[in-house]
Amino acid sequence: MLVPDTPTAHAVAEPLVTIVALCHNHARFLAAALNSIAAQTYPYLEVWLVDDASSDGSQKILRQYATQYPQWHLLLLPSNVGNCQAFNQALRQSQGAFVIDFATDDVLLPERVARQVAFMQAQGPRCGVAYHDCELIDEQGQHVRYHFRRDEAGRPVHPLPASGDVFAEVLRRYFISTPTMMFRRTMLDELGGYDESLAYEDFDLWVRASRNWHFGFQDEVLTQKRLHPQSMSRKAYRPGDPYVASTIRVCEKALTMCRTPPELAALATRLRWELRQAVRFRNGHEARHLFRLLRQTNQATPLDYAVGVLSYMLKQ
Template sequence: MSDAELPLVTIVALCYNHARFLPQALDSILGQSYPNLEVLLVDDASTDSSVSILQRYAAATPQWRLLLLPENVGNCRAFNYAFRQSAGEFVIDFATDDVLLPQRVAQHVAAFQRADPACGMVYSDAELIDEEGQLVRRHFRRTAQGLQPRPASGWVFADVLARYFISTPTMTMRRATLEQLGGYDETLAYEDFDFWVRASRDWQFYFLDEVTTQKRLHPQSMSKKGYRPHDPYLASTIRVCYKALALCRTDAERAALAVRVQWELRQAVRWRNYSEAQQLYQLLQQLGHLRPLDRLLGLWARIVR
């Protein structure tokens, strides 16, 4: 098969103040073994030197497209803006503080070709690295009981409701899946949980047990802001939980969602997000899965609010 006959893969490289990590991220795109790539560089109104770095790489690689947004619009809108201008059969949402290992795209395309045609997303393992690029650990821990958190493949709707197990930077999405969903929900502060919920209702997910990506851990990363006082993402999480409730078809699925909501309720109370805790308590009431601890937390949130 010639390069042109291979499926086109779009990499949407999203940058916001990633100057320190940007060259390594962009070099990792250049280092991909897979030849049929479409690359869109998107800067979401960075205030550091990211734009000049992006411009330098775009000038050196004319087939790449550079999109400079005039104002900061957030990940969901920035991704959709680029996605609507792309053509790839498969799409990678690549944060430019992370790193793609050389076989990432090739391995994921091969996984799609092995998977069921109803597969809407391939994900894999990742190395978690610090600001200096040193290995911290893998996303999935190898234990006597198997990988932890336990990955899931196939029809995983109940799994994504109940627990976190997907390393977001490792996702490669089928274009048809994103188009069916209308892209990311631009009213949300973050994208992955909503994508998992909506996509897994009608599409299968496929886990590839390979390390394909390095996820950067640093104080400015989105993952560091969650589950803290005034969590900027909690309101979006609650909205997605209500979306999930509307998509549930069975008691088992509603029970799985209750597990997630109970976790979110504990975190909301722990970090004194009491208004959101009350919303989560009300959702548990609708689900009909209130435990004694949930009632106690709901009462505490109402008293101290």
């Protein structure tokens, strides 16, 4: 009989799944996050505990779990390098056929990996990314809402999110809950992992991946995403936000990747929204850059030009 922790068993039975657990000052939430990895019903796991130079005692907790689960790998980074580089360092050393980027302020429900592996296998080799709905929880772990609106019977209020060729859709709007994603290794290898020159990873990954790979939406709630003041989403577009420049870089990449007028129109929708956010929070330099990109899509409206004029009135 094959045993789960042998390479032969992975090849014959089920694929190995790598979980890269990324931590930066998540001490308050680490136990819940790491216990949720240990509670997975799927046995073929390769776990990397990666600490990005935490200063809140997280490393002590991670060492304790690495001792308790000696098959887990521990990577303590001496200086803060950011999510993209920290993830890539573990990715390059890992072996899983599927990969999960897991922030250690979130929680995996017990069937998460098993259900997602089955879904990815059913979708076929062109599916590079699988994602699903998630429950948003507060700092105490209490329910806030779901990522996608649901009625009292638990059914989505709106039509199911996009699957298949989603390139134009990821340009147009945010709809994927980042913590729910599972990646196919061959896709990550083709893309070279995350772009380490960026301050955040998800938008860039969606754009580059969706150009040649399919995405699959799984209508299940398999992850809990924690909302707290330190999360990236709470800082977006505020003065000093380090992520706006990365968003502009991704939009520049996307402009070179668009092939059809509908794709350019989708990118224009994104740029239009980003432009208004930049003007709203008085980020003049970024607003002007976004306006120039919007003009390059040949989709700018008279109202866009009016907002563009406002961007040149901002001092920054």
